[in-house]
Amino acid sequence: MEISVKDSGGGIADEIMGKIFDPYFTTKHKSLGTGIGLNMSYQIIKEHLRGDIKVQNSEFEFEGNIYKGAEFILSIPTE
Ligand SMILES: Nc1ncnc2c1ncn2[C@@H]1O[C@H](COP(=O)(O)OP(=O)(O)O)[C@@H](O)[C@H]1O
Ligand SMILES: [Mg+2]
Structure with a gap:
């Protein structure tokens, strides 16, 4: 399943693409970010699920507008 x-x-x-899954890596102020969310997801x-999580930047169109952002792709074995 993807x-x-x-x-x-x-x-x-x-510059930070390779670090975002590291424990305690955050670019937010210390009162706002823990840097734990993506590490836990990873x-x-x-x-635990023996799957994969990848990230890339992506540009996409939605209802006639163009947006740019992060795309997280999760691959999870189904059996
Ligand atoms: N969807 C996103 N778009 C842009 N940057 C992101 C996104 N998700 C995570 N990041 C970057 O990765 C860092 C680590 O994310 P995360 O582990 O969720 O910790 P936190 O949200 O506490 O900073 C964030 O501080 C931010 O720099
Ligand atoms: Mg977060």
């Missing part, structure tokens, strides 16, 4: 989630938040800078999907 699930793709796109947002319109502008995307992720190339651990659950990779280690």
